Amino acid sequence: MNQPAKQFILTIEGVTKSFDGFKAINDLNFYMDEGELRVIIGPNGAGKSTMLDLITGRTRPDRGKVEFGRDTDLTALNEYQINRLGIGRKFQTPSVYVDHTVYNNILLSLEGSRSVWSTLFSRTTSEQRDRIQEVAKTIGLADRLEAKAGFLSHGQKQWLEIGMLLAQNPRLLLVDEPAAGMSDEETAKTGELLMSLAGKHSIIVIEHDMVFVRQIARTVTVLHQGSILCEGTVDEVQANERVIQVYLGRKKRGDTP
Ligand code: ADP
Numbered sequence: 001m002n003q004p005a006k007q008f009i010l011t012i013e014g015v016t017k018s019f020d021g022f023k024a025i026n027d028l029n030f031y032m033d034e035g036e037l038r039v040i041i042g043p044n045g046a047g048k049s050t051m052l053d054l055i056t057g058r059t060r061p062d063r064g065k066v067e068f069g070r071d072t073d074l075t076a077l078n079e080y081q082i083n084r085l086g087i088g089r090k091f092q093t094p095s096v097y098v099d100h101t102v103y104n105n106i107l108l109s110l111e112g113s114r115s116v117w118s119t120l121f122s123r124t125t126s127e128q129r130d131r132i133q134e135v136a137k138t139i140g141l142a143d144r145l146e147a148k149a150g151f152l153s154h155g156q157k158q159w160l161e162i163g164m165l166l167a168q169n170p171r172l173l174l175v176d177e178p179a180a181g182m183s184d185e186e187t188a189k190t191g192e193l194l195m196s197l198a199g200k201h202s203i204i205v206i207e208h209d210m211v212f213v214r215q216i217a218r219t220v221t222v223l224h225q226g227s228i229l230c231e232g233t234v235d236e237v238q239a240n241e242r243v244i245q246v247y248l249g250r251k252k253r254g255d256t257p
């Protein structure tokens with residue numbers, strides 16, 4: 001019997017994306033297994049955010065392949081369709097509804113298609129309430145359900161936004177610099193949260209804080225000038241000559257490797 005071909009949750013192959021002749025992404029190849037928690041690092045301008053834009057349909061590649069699962073061509077779909085497939089993205093700045101409670105923020109994300117008004121003023125089912133409780137527990141906000149999101153700490157807002165993505169039960173979660181602006185304690189908690197989600201979800205985390213990277217990373221991908229410079233464990237990546245060269249002169253405690 002033939003072995004089935006290995007199935008990646010995400011396949012990026014030969015992808016190039018230029019802005020005014022500048023190759024932000026340059027013949028990029030990237031593969032990720034289902035359930036993996038992958039950390040992407042790289043200097044400013046390396047193309048990290050553009051790579052996420054290419055996955056979510058915010059940007060189209062000039063050429064190359066971006067596939068989800070076995071054979072879903074993401075380059076043929078728009079942002080909304082890609083999100084509906086189960087790809088959720090968390091941007092750097094939290095975008096929660098500050099005047100609504102934690103409970104309603106999660107409720108609003110459970111209901112993709114209905115309007116805010118009809119969601120908040122129709123009866124919730126016990127399944128919905130259970131799901132909201134479950135999500136709130138996962139993100140450590142089970143005792144803040146009635147608090148207005150505007151009163152949460154910066155870290156708690158970030159977790160709520162992750163919870164709003166989880167409410168949609170994404171297969172692939174893209175998280176851009178989740179630890180930015182967080183206290184050390186919040187950063188550590190964020191790491192625990194992301195690690196607890198791996199396996200159930202596939203997760204890409206872009207991060208600068210190497211203490212945090214070391215906490216969560218199994219495989220680290222180093223992006224440089226729109227291509228992969230190196231891939232491996234944190235130790236392998238930090239010992240890699242090319243990586244050291246790229247970061248030389250940038251070395252700073254708690255920052256890039
Ligand atoms: P990173 O997230 O790794 O810091 P980005 O993906 O944001 O890097 O950017 C990579 C390069 O592409 C940068 O030089 C940036 O200026 C450029 N770039 C990104 N998006 C656009 C855009 N929409 N228009 C023009 N240039 C862009």
Ligand code: MG
Pocket residue numbers: 048049050
């Ligand atoms: Mg960026």
